[in-house]
Amino acid sequence: MIDSAANNHQRFVRAQFTARLVFPKYEQNEWVNSQNYRDADWRELVDLWSVYNRHLAHVIRNIPTSALAVECKIGDYDPITLQFLMEDYVVHLKHHLKQIALRLNLNPNNFGC
Secondary structure (H helix, E strand, O other): OOOHHHHHHHHHHHEEEEOEEOOOOOOOOHHHHHHHHHOHHHHHHHHHHHHHHHHHHHHHHHHHHHHHEEEEEEOOOOOOEHHHHHHHHHHHHHHHHHHHHOOOOHHHHHHHH
């Protein structure tokens, strides 16, 4: 989930400075394996994920309206707009928050899910 934030961070920023963003797809397994998350401190990973996503919220709030229609071609997927990419990321993030809340026996509604 940290890697998804990192990939999307670059997409959100780079798309603002081009007429069409072409970006590689997120190679999840390769990213996870190369960073050996299994041996990392769990609390530090959660803190990083939390802070990173708060920063992404700041980035999203500051993207100019003029950039929302920029076409983003990621990997071999169909092109989408920057606006759709950002909205889809937030939906995906809420999905993960709900999963975490349910696993911890917490009410997902308390986390905006």
